[in-house]
Amino acid sequence: MSLLNDLNPAQRKAVLETEGSLLVFAGAGSGKTRVLTYRIAYLIQEKGVSPRNIFAVTFTNKAANEMRERVEHLLGSSARGIWISTFHSACARILRGHIDRLGFGKNFVIYDEDDQERHLKTVMKELDLDFKMFHPRAMQSRIDRLKNEGMMPEQYKPSPFNIFEKRLALVYQKYQEDLRRNNGVDFGDLLLFVTLLFRKFPDVLGSYQNLCRYVMVDEFQDTNLIQYQLIRHLVEGHRNVCVVGDDDQSIYRWRGAEVGNILNFERDFPGTKVVTLEQNYRSTQHILEAANHVVKKNRFRKEKALWTENPEGELLTLYVAEDEEDEARFVVRKISNDILSNPEESNRAYRHIAIFYRINAQSRALEEELVKHQIPYTIVGGLKFYERKEIKDILAYLKLIANPSDGISLKRIINQPPRGIGEKTMERIAVFSKEKGLPLYEGMREALKEDWLPSGSKERIGGFVRLIEEFSEEAKTLSLSQLTLTLLARTGYLERLKEEGTDEALSRVENIDELVNVLTELEQGEDQVSLETFLEKVSLVTDVDLYVDKENRVSLMTLHCAKGLEFPVVFIVGMEEGLLPHYRKGEEAEDLEEERRLCYVGITRAKKKLYLSRAEERSTFGVGRANLPSRFLDELPYELMQMEERERRRDSLFSQETHWLDDFNQSGNEMDFPMQESRFSEKQDIVISPDGFYPLRTGMRVRHPQFGDGRVKSIEGMNENQKATIVFRTEGPKRLKVRYANLEILE
């Protein structure tokens, strides 16, 4: 059969072992996704398994989509009905169907980290806890951890001598109670509640066990305790479970991932067959050898070594920079001089290049340099669309409409835009609601019937309630995008932003615009999008999911984000003690090993060429600090490395930065010439291109419809987000979003 011809012996074995439990150790670049997809295809095509009985779980939507696409490619329409999903969306779907058994409404909302924190803070405030003594963040992470361990509040037994734990128990209890009152769940609850459901209601569990006859788990090394429990529940009985993972790529221990799950799998599932995929199809020999050398130093790992038939390839390049700016210059120099103008690699493009770093803060220096040289880039992760204030506000309106019990969203928008309903009014209503045992919104409506509210407040609250009632009514007939537009208009949210008129406000308007676009697009694609479905989707997207590599740009991301991706050319910057093994309080051997794995993940993303760099001095907090070379550099075999010489610094006289005062004077002088008028009209037909780069340069003279003439002092960002600081003759310096500024280039 042709399917099997595309596979090497180990891969083939992993596909053919369909019954019982199978553990696949899949080294980086060893064709893991190929095995999973072929296995699914094999089950359906050769074993006659119904697609409906196959369940595959991944960690990101991107991985899930990719898998679905590839299976569809193999099978065509007979792939229909396979359940391929992330842990979180699978759980959300299960809860959508059965959460009423746990005392929640099926229209529950999902709270993200930000909502979670707000909620936690109100809970802590009500318990009269001092934030300085008990950090909300610490509480939050402990609660998350408890949930990852499958621990409900009533099961948690704090040590009687530990004040923090005693308070934690209290907070956790109340936190959960109030979440329920809001008919909301947080991320951790999604998983926790499904295991609870399975444990308490055998009929529910049974129906899913029956459905999921063949279960596959991707990135198994990243599962935490509760996810593992979930899988075990699901495969009880038939035990057809295939888990794929690589202990060397476990980088989420801090988030509760248990490498133990993969290492103990054989113990928990007696009779497990084990397949190890060691042939790498991705990287050159040199890169692979380097990776093997580094990860070999870890003690807590299953012994294995990747090999490849690929060519030797180039040596790894190491550059020791003066500081982070010099490091950024090195990266950019390599990109423009070596990589893109190398005739041997004539098809190299920006999209083939990625830059990895340990922490997001490192991106800044790189971005600045990339912008300076007009190299297009995207940042994967970082500022997330659905976490922006304005987007979250609009979503909060929608959430409240979908689920009127959602007090967290209600509090968020009650005064957004400002309607004169202040904190103390809301506090009174909160107390009142709690006394009556009502959700906040209900309490608000009840309060209107009584007369303890000041008439002014009552008036305004009445107005708000009426507004929401109208929206709820309209939600029944309008499409999602129409509803959103109505909402934007009638709350005056957009109007207020536009009035504000600052560039920040304008960029918010643009983001909201974008949101409406997303909605409209969604409506055109699928037959019907319900409010709940949409909100759920939004709650569960991740940055990597939104990452589209279609455009020709250099990719910047953290090492964590890089997992699962590959690029012909990879830079790993900041190879320094303290940064790449990142120092934190309480260093443990396990932590160091995780850092090493992180480094390993980074190295193994590279297909053809790997550049490493470190800076002798790096400013953190604005203070320079000398860093020692990363110990991981020492772990690389010397023969594989080649040093990059430092370039002699050119005179900084030619730097693009000019003082704005100079611009001011310059432009001031020139504008005194009367002949300008004609010069302007000649150039009037210059249109700034709507996509790609806006052809602005520092030093250019431009005209703005309101502010008049000015000179470009500096430019930041790219494309639609590009901002420029322009020194106007009459208005002085202003920072504008180029896309909206409607600039005319004079010269």
Next chain:
DNA sequence: AATCGTAGTGTTTTT
């Protein structure tokens, strides 16, 4: 109630 200014504080990684 809303806005403005300041002091203190903190940077890992995120489903």
Next chain:
DNA sequence: CACTACGATT
């Protein structure tokens, strides 16, 4: 250095 949380101000 950059952000935010809080306090003082109108």
